[in-house]
Amino acid sequence: MAAKSRQYLLGIEEFEKTNDHPDAFASTNDQSNTQVAPFDFALPGSQPAFQKETLLPAIRAALALNCHIQQRSQFDRKHYFYADQPAGYQITQYYQPFATEGSIVLYDHDGIAPEDGDTVQVGIKQVQLEQDTAKTILQPPSETLLDFNRVSHPLIEIITLPQIHQPKTAAACVKKIQKLLQAINAVTTGMESGGLRADVNVSVRRTDFRLHSSAGSLDRGRVSLGQRTEIKNLSSIKAVEDAIIAERNRQISVLECGGVIEGETRGWTLGASQTVKLRGKEGEVDYRYMPDPDLRPLFINEDLTLMITKTMPQLPDRTVEELVQAQGLTLKDAKTLVELDDGERLDYFDHVCEQLSALHCDPSLSTQISEDERQRSGVNVANWVLHEMGGLLSTSETAFSPEIVPAQDLAYICLMLEIGKITRRTAKELFGRKFRGDRRDVEKIIAEENLLLVHLTDEQYATMALDLINSNPVMAERVKKGQLGKLQFFIGQMMRKGQGKVMAPKAEAALRQLLEVTQ
Numbered sequence: 001m002a003a004k005s006r007q008y009l010l011g012i013e014e015f016e017k018t019n020d021h022p023d024a025f026a027s028t029n030d031q032s033n034t035q036v037a038p039f040d041f042a043l044p045g046s047q048p049a050f051q052k053e054t055l056l057p058a059i060r061a062a063l064a065l066n067c068h069i070q071q072r073s074q075f076d077r078k079h080y081f082y083a084d085q086p087a088g089y090q091i092t093q094y095y096q097p098f099a100t101e102g103s104i105v106l107y108d109h110d111g112i113a114p115e116d117g118d119t120v121q122v123g124i125k126q127v128q129l130e131q132d133t134a135k136t137i138l139q140p141p142s143e144t145l146l147d148f149n150r151v152s153h154p155l156i157e158i159i160t161l162p163q164i165h166q167p168k169t170a171a172a173c174v175k176k177i178q179k180l181l182q183a184i185n186a187v188t189t190g191m192e193s194g195g196l197r198a199d200v201n202v203s204v205r206r207t208d209f210r211l212h213s214s215a216g217s218l219d220r221g222r223v224s225l226g227q228r229t230e231i232k233n234l235s236s237i238k239a240v241e242d243a244i245i246a247e248r249n250r251q252i253s254v255l256e257c258g259g260v261i262e263g264e265t266r267g268w269t270l271g272a273s274q275t276v277k278l279r280g281k282e283g284e285v286d287y288r289y290m291p292d293p294d295l296r297p298l299f300i301n302e303d304l305t306l307m308i309t310k311t312m313p314q315l316p317d318r319t320v321e322e323l324v325q326a327q328g329l330t331l332k333d334a335k336t337l338v339e340l341d342d343g344e345r346l347d348y349f350d351h352v353c354e355q356l357s358a359l360h361c362d363p364s365l366s367t368q369i370s371e372d373e374r375q376r377s378g379v380n381v382a383n384w385v386l387h388e389m390g391g392l393l394s395t396s397e398t399a400f401s402p403e404i405v406p407a408q409d410l411a412y413i414c415l416m417l418e419i420g421k422i423t424r425r426t427a428k429e430l431f432g433r434k435f436r437g438d439r440r441d442v443e444k445i446i447a448e449e450n451l452l453l454v455h456l457t458d459e460q461y462a463t464m465a466l467d468l469i470n471s472n473p474v475m476a477e478r479v480k481k482g483q484l485g486k487l488q489f490f491i492g493q494m495m496r497k498g499q500g501k502v503m504a505p506k507a508e509a510a511l512r513q514l515l516e517v518t519q
């Protein structure tokens with residue numbers, strides 16, 4: 001089968017754990033993480049009781065995915081016999097889910113495959129409420145432990161249409177859905193807590209022939225569909241992409257050898273090179289779906305949907321767009337800011353910008369700030385919040401907190417830098433002091449450590465520049481011959497020698513004049 005006549009169809013079933021109630025169908029006390037309700041163990045006489053608190057984050061999630069909320073939905077039983085589900089069935093919404101017909105748009109900056117162009121729109125078939133199962137813990141070589149604490153924890157299952165064709169795009173889709181739902185406070189975070197699990201359906205189909213009707217004519221141009229397999233319980237973005245690649249390659253190998261792909265459920269272990277068969281899968285009839293007689297239908301009033309729609313937080317795509325257009329951030333910085341620390345870094349950025357804007361309104365300072373500096377304030381704040389803060393966090397192995405450098409302190413540092421009261425070197429020193437725990441106000445640190453910039457005269461700049469040139473004649477000669485990159489050496493030396501009192505533009509101007517550099 002030639003590569004150009006082959007197409008891959010990928011469908012995703014993503015499971016996200018909602019965050020408003022520990023158990024969806026059983027009520028436990030505040031220590032539910034160490035307790036198991038009678039229904040979770042399927043004890044005789046116990047019955048499910050739907051916890052309505054789980055519905056609100058589920059509706060938020062469905063609305064964020066542009067779904068239509070059904071006014072009436074119902075719960076079904078999905079029958080199977082496995083140790084992680086003692087009742088012998090799982091509560092889900094197979095026939096009448098609470099949300100249908102949604103979509104999500106993936107952009108090139110979301111990390112989709114280059115083959116997919118600039119955008120990919122993926123249809124959402126349905127979003128349904130579902131009961132979680134017990135956690136299976138493997139104990140090599142032959143033991144398996146079961147943790148029933150998470151049984152009945154509320155899940156939302158998001159089922160996409162098979163409209164994805166590249167493994168990288170599938171991984172980008174899973175990641176974007178997860179980030180989207182976290183941004184609206186609909187799901188928990190952390191894969192170790194069950195915040196993300198995904199099943200992926202993979203099939204390979206021919207594109208060089210079409211199905212014909214019995215009369216021999218083309219049947220409306222439909223293309224032959226391939227047999228799909230399902231890869232279960234992928235718990236990371238990397239696992240999604242790697243597992244799809246491995247299964248795609250396996251199916252291609254089987255087909256090229258004349259074999260037949262069988263419908264089955266397969267597993268994947270992180271770091272493996274191939275998927276493994278778990279069990280055969282003959283179809284949905286194996287699960288013997290039936291309406292759950294112990295749970296009433298779920299009715300969602302249109303007024304509730306409207307209220308949730310009006311109170312929904314802004315979605316990440318819109319936030320990124322505003323950061324780029326209104327604040328002037330690069331697309332990369334805007335996306336990073338939105339995604340870092342579950343939104344805490346973005347909140348911190350906004351708070352610093354608010355504090356700085358308030359300082360800009362001070363009548364005694366407003367005349368000292370140029371219009372260019374005002375327009376660039378968002379970019380400058382983002383640089384501190386992302387890059388300067390990120391560098392200190394990585395070297396100190398400290399988790400981000402908005403209290404490390406209070407927003408008002410960073411805003412004051414930015415202001416002093418804008419109006420030329422301190423140099424950038426001094427600003428970094430102040431930021432570092434606050435990061436390392438200096439409790440003094442920034443204004444007090446500047447005064448007590450004598451960090452306020454004392455502007456040097458042109459003559460003082462010229463004297464410093466001349467001393468450096470005389471001490472480095474070879475380097476000076478290279479600059480005169482056109483090696484302008486060497487000019488940065490002199491500027492750096494002057495700033496170090498000036499101990500925070502030398503402005504880089506002034507230093508460069510003095511050096512260029514003495515070295516007779518006009519370019």
